[in-house]
Amino acid sequence: MRRPNSLTLRLILAAGLWTAFALVLVGFALSFLFRQTVERSFDARLNVLLESLIVSAEYDRKQGVYLSGPLAEPRFEQPYSGWYWQITPRKGTVMISRSLWDRELRQDLSVPAPQPHQYYAVGPDDQEIRVIERDIIFPDAEASVRFAVAAVTTENKQQVTRFVRVIAITLGLMGLGLLGAVVVQVRYGLRPLRGLQRELERVRSGSADQLEGRYPDEIAPVVSELNQLIEHNAEVLARARTHVGNLAHALKTPLSVLMNESAADQSTLGVSIKRQLDVMRRLVDHYLVRARTAAAGQVIGTRTPVSVAVGSLKSTLEKIYASRDISIVVDGGERLSFRGERQDFDEMLGNLMDNACKWAKSVVHVTITRQDGQLVLHVEDDGPGIGDEQREAVFGRGQRLDEATPGSGLGLSIVRDISGLYGGGITLGRSELGGLQAVLTLPAAGDSGA
Amino acid sequence: MRALVVEDDPDLIRQLSETLRTEGYAVDQATDGEEASYLGEVEPYDVVVLDLGLPVLDGVSVLKHWRAKGRTMPVLILTARGQWSEKVAGFDAGADDYLTKPFQMEELLARIRALIRRAAGHASPVIRCGPVEVDTSSATVTVNGESIKLTGHEYKLLSYMIHHTNKIVSRTELTEHIYDQDFDRDSNTIEVFVGRLRKKLGVDVIKTVRGLGYRMEPDGEAS
Numbered sequence: 001m002r003r004p005n006s007l008t009l010r011l012i013l014a015a016g017l018w019t020a021f022a023l024v025l026v027g028f029a030l031s032f033l034f035r036q037t038v039e040r041s042f043d044a045r046l047n048v049l050l051e052s053l054i055v056s057a058e059y060d061r062k063q064g065v066y067l068s069g070p071l072a073e074p075r076f077e078q079p080y081s082g083w084y085w086q087i088t089p090r091k092g093t094v095m096i097s098r099s100l101w102d103r104e105l106r107q108d109l110s111v112p113a114p115q116p117h118q119y120y121a122v123g124p125d126d127q128e129i130r131v132i133e134r135d136i137i138f139p140d141a142e143a144s145v146r147f148a149v150a151a152v153t154t155e156n157k158q159q160v161t162r163f164v165r166v167i168a169i170t171l172g173l174m175g176l177g178l179l180g181a182v183v184v185q186v187r188y189g190l191r192p193l194r195g196l197q198r199e200l201e202r203v204r205s206g207s208a209d210q211l212e213g214r215y216p217d218e219i220a221p222v223v224s225e226l227n228q229l230i231e232h233n234a235e236v237l238a239r240a241r242t243h244v245g246n247l248a249h250a251l252k253t254p255l256s257v258l259m260n261e262s263a264a265d266q267s268t269l270g271v272s273i274k275r276q277l278d279v280m281r282r283l284v285d286h287y288l289v290r291a292r293t294a295a296a297g298q299v300i301g302t303r304t305p306v307s308v309a310v311g312s313l314k315s316t317l318e319k320i321y322a323s324r325d326i327s328i329v330v331d332g333g334e335r336l337s338f339r340g341e342r343q344d345f346d347e348m349l350g351n352l353m354d355n356a357c358k359w360a361k362s363v364v365h366v367t368i369t370r371q372d373g374q375l376v377l378h379v380e381d382d383g384p385g386i387g388d389e390q391r392e393a394v395f396g397r398g399q400r401l402d403e404a405t406p407g408s409g410l411g412l413s414i415v416r417d418i419s420g421l422y423g424g425g426i427t428l429g430r431s432e433l434g435g436l437q438a439v440l441t442l443p444a445a446g447d448s449g450a
Numbered sequence: 451m452r453a454l455v456v457e458d459d460p461d462l463i464r465q466l467s468e469t470l471r472t473e474g475y476a477v478d479q480a481t482d483g484e485e486a487s488y489l490g491e492v493e494p495y496d497v498v499v500l501d502l503g504l505p506v507l508d509g510v511s512v513l514k515h516w517r518a519k520g521r522t523m524p525v526l527i528l529t530a531r532g533q534w535s536e537k538v539a540g541f542d543a544g545a546d547d548y549l550t551k552p553f554q555m556e557e558l559l560a561r562i563r564a565l566i567r568r569a570a571g572h573a574s575p576v577i578r579c580g581p582v583e584v585d586t587s588s589a590t591v592t593v594n595g596e597s598i599k600l601t602g603h604e605y606k607l608l609s610y611m612i613h614h615t616n617k618i619v620s621r622t623e624l625t626e627h628i629y630d631q632d633f634d635r636d637s638n639t640i641e642v643f644v645g646r647l648r649k650k651l652g653v654d655v656i657k658t659v660r661g662l663g664y665r666m667e668p669d670g671e672a673s
Contacts, residue, residue, distance in 0.1 A: 249503075252530035252551035257461040259552050260469075281552055292533065313534070316541040320548065323564055323573070343535035350534025 007193075008186050015182040023171045023178075031164045038156050039130075043118050046132040049073060050116060050149045053085050057147070059138035064092040065145050075099065080125055082152035090143035100124060105131065105148055113146065120153070127152045192216050196223060203230060241291045248288045255281055292347065293417040303445035304342040306333040306368055306375065313350050314366075321357045326364060328353070333368035337445035338375055344418050345442075351411040352379040352426075352438045359383030359435060374424070375444040380431035391428045415440065451566055451610060452476040452494070452627045456486040456509070457501040457528070466499060469555050470562075474589060474606050476630040483507025490516045494626050495523045496569070496610075497562050502529040502540065510543045517544035524565035528553070563587060570613040579615050580668035581653050584608060593651055603628065604647050607640075611656065611666045620663035 049071070058068045065087055075083035076097040086105045087095040096104060103124040116134045123129035133148035192215050202208040210230060215223045255277060262273045307330075314328045338345050349366075356364040360381035367378040386394060395413050415438075416426050424442040431437035453475040457463040460481075467477045478493065480486035483504040490498060490512065502509035513525055524546040529536070532550040540548055546568075547561050563575060563586045575587040581594045589605060591598045600608065606628045611619055621640045628640075644664060648656055657665045 249530040253459045253462055255552040257459065257465060260462075260465045260555050263555060277552075288532075309538075312538045312542060316538050319541055319546060322546075322568060343533065346534040346538055350537070354534075 007190060011186045011189075012179070012182055015186075016179055019175055019178045019182070023175045027164075027167055027171050030167050031160065034163045034167075035160050038159055042130060042151070042153070042156055043132060046118070046130060046149050046151060047116055049085070050132050050134060050147060053087070053149060054134070054136055054147050057087060057136075057145075059141050059145075061140070065089055065095065065138070067095070071097075082123070082125070082127065082129075082154070084123070084129070084150045086148045086150075088146040088148070090145070105150060107133065107146060107148060109146060112144070121150070123150065123152060125152070127154065128157075129153065130156075192219055200226070209234065238295070241295050244287055244291045248284045248291070251280070251284050255284070289414050289417075293414060293421065302341050303337040303339055304345045306336045306338055306345075309338075309342060309345050310349065310366060310368065313346065313353055316350075317353055317357050317364075320354075324357075326357055326360050326362060328357070328364045328366065331365070331367045336368060336370055336375060339443040339445040340422050344422070348415045348418050348426075348440060348442075349377060349379070351415050352377075352440060355379075355411055355438070356381035356383075356436070359385075361435075363433060365431075365433060370444050373444055375442045377440040377442070378437060379440070380433050380437045381435035382431075382433040383435035385430055385435040386428065394428070451496040451606065451613075452478070452630065453562070454478045454480065454486070454489055454493070454495045454498045456480045456483075456499065456504065456512070458482065458504055459501075465555075466558075469559065470499075473559055474602055474609065476606070476628055476633070478631045481505075483509065483512045487512045487515050489631075490521060490523070491519050493631065494623070496627060497566050498523055498525045499558070499562070500525050500527050500545075502527060502531060502536075510539060513540075513543045513545060522569075524569045526558075526561055526565060528558070560587065566613065572613065577612050577615075578668075579612050579666055580655050582608075582612065582651060582655055584612050591651075593653055598650055600647070600650060603643055604650065607643050607647055608651075611664065615666045615668065618659050618662050618665050623663065 052071060056068050056071065057065055059065050070077075071085070073083060075081040076085060076099050078099055079101040081099045083097075084100045084105060085097040086100065086107070088107055088109065090109065094104060101124075105123075106121070113133050113135045116132055118130060118132045121129055121131050129150045130153050131148055131150040133146055135144040135146050137144045195213060196211065196215065196219065199208065199211040199213065203211065210227050211223050214220075258273065259277050259281075262270045262277070265271075265273070310330050310333055314330055317328060318326075353364060353366065356379050360383045363382045365378070365380040367380075369376050369378075395416055412426070419426050419440060419442060422443055424440065426441070427439045429437045429439065451474070453470050455463055455466045455470065455477055456479075457466060458481050463479055463481060467479055470477045475497075478489055478495070480489050484506045486500070486504065486509075487507055489495075500509050500513060504512070509527065509529070513527075516523075516525070525544065526547040526549060527540045527545045528549050528551065529540070530551045537548050546565055549558060549561060567573070567575065567577070567586060576583055576585045578584075583592045584590075585592075586609065589609075591600055591605065591608060607624065610624065610627050624640050644656060648654070655666055655668065657667055659665050
């Protein structure tokens with residue numbers, strides 16, 4: 001079995017053990033102190049009784065010790081009341097309280113007691129009693145007389161028991177309260193860690209690129225280190241992608257040279273070079289698209305004003321298709337923004353508009369609306385369109401329905417990949433103009449400046 | 451027609467120049483942005499093929515510089531970068547066309563011809579001036595439907611003048627647009643070529659404007 005390994009558990013366990021130990025200690029100390037206090041006040045009472053017993057005792061040579069009057073305490077008169085006195089001369093008869101009836105307190109006269117001294121003993125009823133005794137020497141008496149007063153301790157014990165019970169309950173409740181407080185404290189104290197975990201999750205899922213928020217001084221350095229690590233990781237990744245992109249781009253010039261050089265060569269060598277060049281060109285295109293899609297949607301919090309980007313694309317395409325006399329009409333899009341990067345937007349809409357221009361007879365229509373926080377872009381043309389059954393096929397990599405129309409054929413699949421990364425999508429349908437209608441859905445940025 | 455080819459790869463610039471020369475263009479070369487920027491500013495080109503990734507000064511900056519200086523010659527960008535954002539940036543800088551490497555020479559030539567035609571205001575690849583017809587895509591000349599054989603220089607001369615029909619073209623202008631930078635220019639040779647061209651065409655479409663140069667006019671048939 002795995003040992004439970006949790007900070008919460010550790011902290012609660014440590015605090016719980018320490019609290020329990022402290023509370024038990026406090027409980028013992030309190031009950032000890034209380035017992036002592038009860039004992040002292042009991043002793044004081046017994047001492048008062050002993051004093052009054054001594055004061056009321058008289059002595060003469062013939063009679064020995066005798067009492068001049070009865071004691072004020074009535075419990076000395078009831079048999080076995082639990083309250084007793086006894087006067088024990090070294091010589092002569094022992095005097096006892098009526099309550100002792102036919103018993104005597106066992107006394108050890110060999111130990112002198114010039115000062116009052118207390119001890120516990122067993123009484124006539126086999127009950128525990130507290131005895132206080134003192135030796136008195138009367139004037140003109142030969143030997144000392146021991147005076148003793150005793151009382152049962154039952155009441156004291158009950159008091160102590162009651163006190164201990166109350167203390168136990170109080171401290172127990174206090175312990176539970178403290179434990180609860182510790183749990184709350186631990187959870188509160190560790191809350192930043194849970195926040196950190198959530199932030200890390202967001203970073204991993206790609207919805208954040210840094211750990212956000214303020215963290216306590218203890219974990220702030222960790223967070224800052226993590227952020228640097230994330231940043232470093234992103235940099236390494238970006239550098240690798242840039243390298244792939246640069247490599248692919250750098251290969252294009254040599255490819256052009258070789259293609260031109262071998263174009264007219266009909267020998268076996270020329271033909272195989274041309275075939276291999278074609279393979280290389282396709283690989284380069286493929287990896288460029290991969291690098292492009294991988295880099296898309298990475299920067300959080302950027303926004304692209306739609307009308308500016310669409311305007312640039314429109315004038316670009318008008319120049320590219322200047323000889324074809326195609327009119328590009330743009331509707332809407334003012335004050336709308338795409339939540340993402342300009343180059344991704346250009347890539348998606350550029351490909352769609354370029355496709356439309358390629359196939360259009362005379363008109364390409366771009367309509368931009370905002371629906372439920374989404375940017376919806378319709379790109380339509382009045383060309384031949386695509387049959388229903390072929391629409392899914394055009395998304396395939398390198399798929400071209402008409403090999404004669406120039407283009408890498410990667411256009412629609414990259415649009416689908418990039419829009420997918422932004423949580424959007426693309427669907428194809430039939431346009432009212434007669435040709436293809438592409439509907440691109442993308443996240444819109446809020447209207448306010450954020 | 452005079453073309454400037456800007457490209458830093460020695461093999462590619464050689465291929466481009468050779469192909470263009472074969473097609474009858476006078477070709478100047480520049481292998482870095484600074485040289486290109488200077489040539490494009492001072493020489494009257496009919497078309498420029500511009501690579502974007504250039505040493506010293508990048509292609510987009512060169513293009514912006516030309517446009518800022520009021521140079522309006524058609525510019526075709528030839529680049530490895532095929533992203534839309536890069537295309538948009540190129541066109542925003544003032545490009546007229548954009549071709550992504552690797553490319554087919556035929557396509558490049560077709561686009562250059564189209565650019566030159568458009569710059570001169572002609573929509574079709576076949577340019578007509580009275581009985582004279584020049585098919586720029588195949589570089590063939592016919593007069594009244596009969597094909598005529600011209601030398602390279604004669605074709606260059608006719609092609610330039612027919613692109614600028616009804617406009618006065620000076621001898622200097624012809625020299626500048628027919629010969630490349632390194633050619634030893636002598637305006638007398640232009641007169642010799644014009645004389646030969648008139649003889650071969652057999653129709654009087656090339657008028658001499660005294661003291662100014664030549665003008666091609668479609669009413670030559672009548673005279």
